[in-house]
């Protein structure tokens with residue numbers, strides 16, 4: 001049979017859709033990839049239920065949407081270079097991983113276009129992954145705040161999470177089951193515009209949030225931005241950044257994803273924030289993750 005048309009059902013929330021009518025354990029046709037990409041750009045988060053994929057399937061799927069991204073502070077699973085295990089033991093006491101709103105790896109010069117997660121062990125309760133549409137948040141900003149955001153560059157850094165003195169650094173409890181690898185490389189800084197034009201949709205969107213954004217790159221003479229090594233000492237503009245942060249997880253623009261076993265999720269890291277949620281103490285959880293890197297072919 002020729003390519004079956006994808007069955008795409010919006011989640012009912014402002015973003016997110018479930019996709020059926022495709023078998024991700026088999027290679028995809030170019031037509032299927034194009035249809036999935038179009039749905040991904042439209043809905044920002046796609047869930048594919050009932051996909052008993054193995055690691056080869058997950059890697060093959062990921063590479064149809066871009067190169068693998070660099071995952072600097074995770075160790076890969078045994079025998080793979082580009083798959084990380086997002087896991088938590090039933091009796092783990094460490095703080096929940098990725099509980100704060102964020103986009104992935106925005107401190108990189110060319111941050112990832114997207115992330116894929118495939119569920120292997122799903123707890124019977126809790127563990128939703130939540131998303132917020134950052135196009136919608138941008139469009140809903142008060143006019144003066146939006147104008148400020150449009151004109152502002154910010155500094156990103158992984159230091160709050162992955163530096164030796166960061167959240168997942170040397171003070172992290174010993175019983176964390178995830179293979180997180182803190183490093184002084186996390187002190188590096190990267191400047192990005194606070195508002196970016198999505199390279200494929202052409203829509204303006206907020207990019208990242210406090211957590212990875214550590215400061216505003218203030219123009220000192222209207223043209224030149226302060227150098228990276230001085231930026232850390234500049235007073236952060238928490239007035240306006242904080243105000244934007246307070247609006248970035250507006251419930252009006254959220255989707256809370258409920259997991260099932262053998263489900264693939266892919267999100268567009270360029271236009272959503274996400275976070276993990278708990279509520280499954282006493283239960284194990286395991287997902288395999290790949291990162292869709294910066295794809296020069298779509299720019």
Ligand SMILES: [Fe+2]
Nearest residue numbers: 098103104274
């Ligand atoms: Fe994340």
